[in-house]
Amino acid sequence: MVQAYILIQTEVGKASTVAETIGKLPGVIQAEDVTGPYDVIVRAQADTVDDLGRMVVAKVQGVDGITRTLTCPVVHL
Known part of the structure; x- marks a missing residue:
């Protein structure tokens, strides 16, 4: 299982709607507007890094109001 934080920039006034929409996606553990x-x-998880990448590109970035994302995989050192 791979987990990551996804940092998202949105259009002005869209943060709450984006967080609510993303929070309902499969694989999303938590989504908070900050x-x-x-x-x-967003904290998300997937079976593999490739699955995580597909989720970000196909599902997260498709949410209306998002202008930019930065995915930060969690590592265990």
Whole structure:
């Protein structure tokens, strides 16, 4: 199982709607709207890195109102 944080920038005024929509996607553990350089932070999981990438590109980035994403895989050192 691979987990990652997905940092999301949204159009002005869309953070709450984006977080709510993404929170319902399969594989999303948590989605919160936040303040700072990013508007939404998501914790997600998938079986493989490839599955995680497909989820981000096909599902997360397809949500209306998103302008940019940054995916940060969780590592266990």
